[in-house]
Amino acid sequence: MSIRASLAVVTQPQEPDGFVLPEIAVTADVVLFASGPGQLQILLVERRFDPFRGSLALPGGFVDEDEGLEEAARRELLEETGVELPPGSLRQLGAYGAPGRDPRMRVVTVAFWASVGQSPDPKEGSDAAAARMVPLADVMANPAKLAFDHHRIIGDARSQAGY
Numbered sequence: 001m002s003i004r005a006s007l008a009v010v011t012q013p014q015e016p017d018g019f020v021l022p023e024i025a026v027t028a029d030v031v032l033f034a035s036g037p038g039q040l041q042i043l044l045v046e047r048r049f050d051p052f053r054g055s056l057a058l059p060g061g062f063v064d065e066d067e068g069l070e071e072a073a074r075r076e077l078l079e080e081t082g083v084e085l086p087p088g089s090l091r092q093l094g095a096y097g098a099p100g101r102d103p104r105m106r107v108v109t110v111a112f113w114a115s116v117g118q119s120p121d122p123k124e125g126s127d128a129a130a131a132r133m134v135p136l137a138d139v140m141a142n143p144a145k146l147a148f149d150h151h152r153i154i155g156d157a158r159s160q161a162g163y
Contacts, residue, residue: 026110
């Protein structure tokens with residue numbers, strides 16, 4: 001069962017003193033770098049649904065109740081792009097949880113990054129209308145084209161990867 005489904009059915013937990021625990025969803029996003037023709041590329045998807053329908057975004061999505069963070073990141077990458085990475089190939093970048101980063105609700109994402117030598121041939125799937133490799137320089141020059149706070153996440157991954 002996905003976190004989206006479970007939030008709809010489960011009432012908010014309450015502490016013994018009456019404090020109601022906040023509803024916060026957790027997602028996992030993947031920054032995938034690859035060597036391209038003459039320049040470094042990054043894997044992006046075009047969002048099929050709102051929020052940010054039609055915008056470019058990192059592959060990612062909600063973490064299911066019964067899976068780990070890296071497992072969720074690899075699953076979402078495969079579902080949205082057809083790109084499969086082996087366990088242990090992702091490096092955890094950090095957590096991003098600014099209020100309002102997702103207009104649907106409070107969402108904290110745990111971002112991962114990986115670098116592959118040869119550019120994969122992504123195929124759109126699940127909630128991605130398209131999936132493609134994009135030159136990193138173009139992505140960094142056009143922050144308004146990206147959904148959520150993905151421009152910041154990509155910039156942080158670029159720094160951590162040493163690009």
